Amino acid sequence: MPDASTLRRTALYARHAALGANLAAFAGWEMPLWYRAGAVREHLAVIQSAGLFDTSHMDVFFASGPGAKPLLDYAFTRDLSRIRPGRALYGAFLDRDGHTVDDAILYPLGPDRFAVVVNAGMGPVVTAHLKGLPDAGGVDLREPDRRLGKLDLQGPASPAILWEAVDGADRLFADMPYFSFAGDFDLEAGGIRLRNGTPILLSRTGYTGEIGFEIFLPLDRMDETWDSxxxxxxxxGLLPCGLAARDSLRTGALLPLSHQDIGPWPYVNHPWLFALPLKKDGSFSFTKDFMGASALHPEGNPHTFPFAGFDQRRVDPRGAKVLLNGEEMGDVLTIVSDMAIGRIDDVIVSLADPNRPEGWAPRGLSCGFVRVKRRLESGTKLVLQDARRKIEVEIVKSIRPNRTATRRLP
Amino acid sequence: MKKPAEIVIPETLRYAKDHEWMSLIAPFRVGVSDFAQDQLGDITYVELPEPGAAFAAGQEFGSLESIKSVSPLYLPADGKVAAINERLRDDPGLVNQDPYGAGWLVEIELFRPEQAALLMDAAAYRRHIGTEA
Structure with a gap:
């Protein structure tokens, strides 16, 4: 663990401390793991009402100039010929071997101007990677002159909460589907404001699987906006939420954590193939050439699958074995307990299911991702074994049902 | 996270360096301290031994699974498990809510009651967690 004195703190550090946050080092930042309510209640709040996350540790950089789009089209796994104004794209930056440098959300701001949101501490890494590519010469790659703050408001109550907070919500919400955004990373120029005057970029994205927003704003407006x-x-019932709830929510929503579920191995054979520019003819060929593409063979590379357990027990993922009928198959990338789900007659049911039996309360299920040496059918039972225990899990197509992320804004 | 002054450390109990507490009168109950539950975060599963199982002092007798990690539990003294807290099966959060009361873990029959004298009293344990915080 790095020395606490070298860790960076977000603009909301004093708020977190005052709210009783349990803080820990994450990617060079001292971040809240959970607040007084605890990670379980925070997780459930995002399923049932709303949660507010400080995600200012994430990095943003800009690519601009006539060469920006061709450079990003070569470096990013999404086909930028299909870009639409006001729509963000999730994808990944790969190296020559098809290994993941980082995943990212790309915001087209104009024909020659893009913002890219990457993971904490990854701005300099990804921009250095891009500068090393052919044809990077004419592209201006830079981090913002002044760091931006970012708040994630997530959960089914978040549209109603934001409706109160944002200026002109009726106009904005009328056309704001999943992965659309309003405003600009030049926040003042974007023309979107909170009612308290704060200029923002509003993005209908998040990392929880639930309906919500990522809000980019000036650092000096963070305290006031968090409070309002x-x-x-x-x-x-909104709760402030920390990284522990974020991790369990994103896992149940089948979203990967960069450098853990995707990383230094070929970006193929995983649940996120929508982030590759695949032709729709089922041939596993691409609509464009891009960095790393030639290494993405379905054959000869490991396979990543989501799994769910039968109760909330986990194993320690470090060194845990993945066994199929006693045969070692690979390793555990992520394992968490999604405390909003349980099983009824073997079927996974969420606390958000309107048809759940009356009085039924989930006890949580372990879930996550395994990386194994060959393709497995969903329903395949595996044993995860650490030094302490063995648990049975099964390969699944989806983990937490009744997610709301793509729902229309009310 | 609780501030040091908010951590409850009852005077009547004795403490091990791995943050288990033990009562000094029968039934000799064992649990984890307020400091430990605060550090671990929400407990999601408690794994306890079968009654009748015997352990040496410092031996692992079960585990606490929190949202953050799976942590081993060590018995503070040589003994045999006389009873386990069955309520934790349905409500592991009792360890967070009431670590010295309803969140107790096991009751043990001590093989060598004099070992209790080797454990820390409340003041020593408060100094001990001061060095870890």
Missing amino acids: LSRFGAES
């Missing part, structure tokens, strides 16, 4: 969103959300 907390106030607007108080009645609906």
